[in-house]
Amino acid sequence: xxxxxxxxxxxxxxxxxxxxxxxxxxxxxxxxxxxxxxxxxxxxxxxxxxxxxxxxxxxxxxxxxxxxxxxxxxxxxxxx
Numbered sequence: 086x087x088x089x090x091x092x093x094x095x096x097x098x099x100x101x102x103x104x105x106x107x108x109x110x111x112x113x114x115x116x117x118x119x120x121x122x123x124x125x126x127x128x129x130x131x132x133x134x135x136x137x138x139x140x141x142x143x144x145x146x147x148x149x150x151x152x153x154x155x156x157x158x159x160x161x162x163x164x165x
Contacts, residue, residue: 086116097143
């Protein structure tokens, strides 16, 4: 799985904090974090818009190729 984030954006931070809390409790979730540079407007690139047509972050790309695009949905999925 890949998690597309920007370090200081609020919604990706929710997911990153969730992951940090899980790790602190010994529950590491293996996923690659990929930075999408909002300052360089990478969220408007064709590659990112293919993942999320709204151009927002975070985006969780599952191994199946499915993309989850809302922070709370991503957290719910990772918790399950």
